[in-house]
Amino acid sequence: MARGGGACVVMAAAALLLLLLAGGHSGGVHCLRSRAESGATVLELRHHSSNGFGSGPGLKRRGAEDAGGLLASDAARVSWLQRRIDSYGKLRTRSSDTAAAAESKLAQVPVTSGARLRTLNYVATVGIGGREATVVVDTASELTWVQCAPCDACHDQQDPLFDPAASPSYAAVPCNSSSCDALQEATGMSGQACGGADDRPAACSYALSYRDGSYSRGVLAHDKLSLAGEDVEGFVFGCGTSNQGPFGGTAGLMGLGRSQLSLVSQTMDRFGGVFSYCLPLKESGSSGSLVLGDDSSSVYRNSTPIVYTSMLSDPAQGPFYFLNMTGITVGGQEVESSGFSPAKAIIDSGTIITSLVPSVYNAVRAEFLSQLAEYPQAPAFSILDTCFNLTGLSEVQVPSLKLVFDGNVEVEVDSKGVLYFVSTDSSQVCLALASLKSEYDTSIIGNYQQKNLRVVFDTLGSRIGFAQETCDYI
Numbered sequence: 088m089a090r091g092g093g094a095c096v097v098m099a100a101a102a103l104l105l106l107l108l109a110g111g112h113s114g115g116v117h118c119l120r121s122r123a124e125s126g127a128t129v130l131e132l133r134h135h136s137s138n139g140f141g142s143g144p145g146l147k148r149r150g151a152e153d154a155g156g157l158l159a160s161d162a163a164r165v166s167w168l169q170r171r172i173d174s175y176g177k178l179r180t181r182s183s184d185t186a187a188a189a190e191s192k193l194a195q196v197p198v199t200s201g202a203r204l205r206t207l208n209y210v211a212t213v214g215i216g217g218r219e220a221t222v223v224v225d226t227a228s229e230l231t232w233v234q235c236a237p238c239d240a241c242h243d244q245q246d247p248l249f250d251p252a253a254s255p256s257y258a259a260v261p262c263n264s265s266s267c268d269a270l271q272e273a274t275g276m277s278g279q280a281c282g283g284a285d286d287r288p289a290a291c292s293y294a295l296s297y298r299d300g301s302y303s304r305g306v307l308a309h310d311k312l313s314l315a316g317e318d319v320e321g322f323v324f325g326c327g328t329s330n331q332g333p334f335g336g337t338a339g340l341m342g343l344g345r346s347q348l349s350l351v352s353q354t355m356d357r358f359g360g361v362f363s364y365c366l367p368l369k370e371s372g373s374s375g376s377l378v379l380g381d382d383s384s385s386v387y388r389n390s391t392p393i394v395y396t397s398m399l400s401d402p403a404q405g406p407f408y409f410l411n412m413t414g415i416t417v418g419g420q421e422v423e424s425s426g427f428s429p430a431k432a433i434i435d436s437g438t439i440i441t442s443l444v445p446s447v448y449n450a451v452r453a454e455f456l457s458q459l460a461e462y463p464q465a466p467a468f469s470i471l472d473t474c475f476n477l478t479g480l481s482e483v484q485v486p487s488l489k490l491v492f493d494g495n496v497e498v499e500v501d502s503k504g505v506l507y508f509v510s511t512d513s514s515q516v517c518l519a520l521a522s523l524k525s526e527y528d529t530s531i532i533g534n535y536q537q538k539n540l541r542v543v544f545d546t547l548g549s550r551i552g553f554a555q556e557t558c559d560y561i
């Protein structure tokens with residue numbers, strides 16, 4: 088397991104938001120080191136006085152509340168995903184006709200925490216029509232979209248708004264195209280996409296809805312996509328003129344889902360249907376990577392061999408990546424639960440906290456509580472119900488957390504993906520896992536537990552790979 092390397096880490100979103108609110112200064116960063124000890128990782132705790140943040144307790148409380156809000160919207164995404172999974176069960180998907188052999192090329196794009204853009208998701212900067220767009224990296228979305236001028240309703244974004252009129256290579260996708268058909272199929276809005284406003288009669292309109300009250304609407308278009316110098320001509324994306332949701336200051340979303348219009352599918356002949364990412368631990372000053380194409384020898388920096396588990400390939404799965412999670416170990420102790428059969432789980436870069444079906448969650452929680460019994464408990468925080476007060480302790484033994492997948496593939500979660508520090512004085516440190524509402528829901532592996540791993544999605548080979556990697560490319 089990775090040693091902490093002595094890095095000074097902005098540990099939790101709460102801490103990060105404090106920094107943002109305090110004007111982005113890095114003073115008072117909660118500094119943690121870790122070292123491995125049999126079956127556990129010892130995290131050193133450093134306590135900084137709150138005036139290190141240059142502000143009073145009011146600000147501190149506000150930071151935690153903001154993080155709570157972001158986690159609550161994570162919960163909304165989880166229930167949205169559950170509804171989508173149900174509806175995709177009923178939707179017929181097109182059989183894949185992608186036998187084409189790939190001339191394996193490669194594109195590597197830096198991925199960073201979206202914290203500076205007020206999102207707990209990870210973001211990458213790409214070029215669309217020659218303009219930069221910083222978008223959320225989302226493996227559960229079937230379409231890439233960016234906010235487009237003229238906007239009916241757009242959120243504030245950091246990059247200049249994409250203006251189709253300023254891009255000579257931009258064109259709307261016509262209604263009678265196969266892309267428009269594919270979109271209808273992907274979004275289940277058959278017959279609606281060509282409703283045709285009078286001013287744009289031939290354009291294919293789209294409407295994606297993500298979470299309660301969250302959506303992107305506009306027209307389907309194509310333009311040149313640039314991935315760190317690699318150009319993809321005629322890339323189909325959504326030109327969103329009406330967008331709303333917790334997208335922070337991003338320009339939109341990169342759809343890496345398992346569906347026809349996703350970036351992965353559109354670049355199949357170029358990158359072979361393989362992509363991977365390495366999500367950084369740190370929320371600033373560090374970047375990981377998103378790699379399109381499969382070239383483990385040249386760009387991955389994994390420190391352990393990549394081990395693969397099968398991607399469950401039921402065509403009724405919509406854009407989601409499913410795998411078979413057959414077990415979990417806590418501090419080397421295997422957790423017993425009937426909830427591992429069926430063992431189907433989603434792996435998602437756009438969900439933050441891993442959510443488990445109640446039987447599995449309760450068993451994991453019980454094991455953590457027994458191994459952390461020496462520490463006093465603290466109140467729940469948002470969707471995190473198992474918290475401890477570690478104030479005054481100089482170090483804490485964090486039990487290791489391993490996810491086990493079909494084929495006996497064991498993935499050790501980075502020790503900094505096990506606990507969530509709500510407050511900088513360590514008085515509320517929570518197990519960074521949440522329970523789903525129903526046993527019939529599908530467990531989702533979120534990005535908080537995927538940090539410092541190389542996660543490889545091989546859509547043609549129908550497998551998902553994992554390796555330890557330090558995602559610190561700066």
Ligand SMILES: *[C@@H]1O[C@H](CO)[C@@H](O)[C@H](O)[C@H]1NC(C)=O
Pocket residue numbers: 261263264265
């Ligand atoms: C779409 O419609 C246009 C205009 O009616 C026509 O020229 C074109 O061939 C059609 N394309 C397809 C793929 O049917």
Ligand SMILES: *[C@@H]1O[C@H](CO)[C@@H](O)[C@H](O)[C@H]1NC(C)=O
Pocket residue numbers: 465476477478479514
């Ligand atoms: C946490 O524990 C410390 C030391 O035992 C105590 O002083 C403090 O009041 C506790 N904080 C909370 C929020 O319970």
Ligand SMILES: *[C@@H]1O[C@H](CO)[C@@H](O)[C@H](O)[C@H]1NC(C)=O
Pocket residue numbers: 399411413430431493494
């Ligand atoms: C998941 O893995 C278990 C154990 O290998 C196996 O028995 C089960 O059939 C798998 N489920 C699916 C849906 O592949």
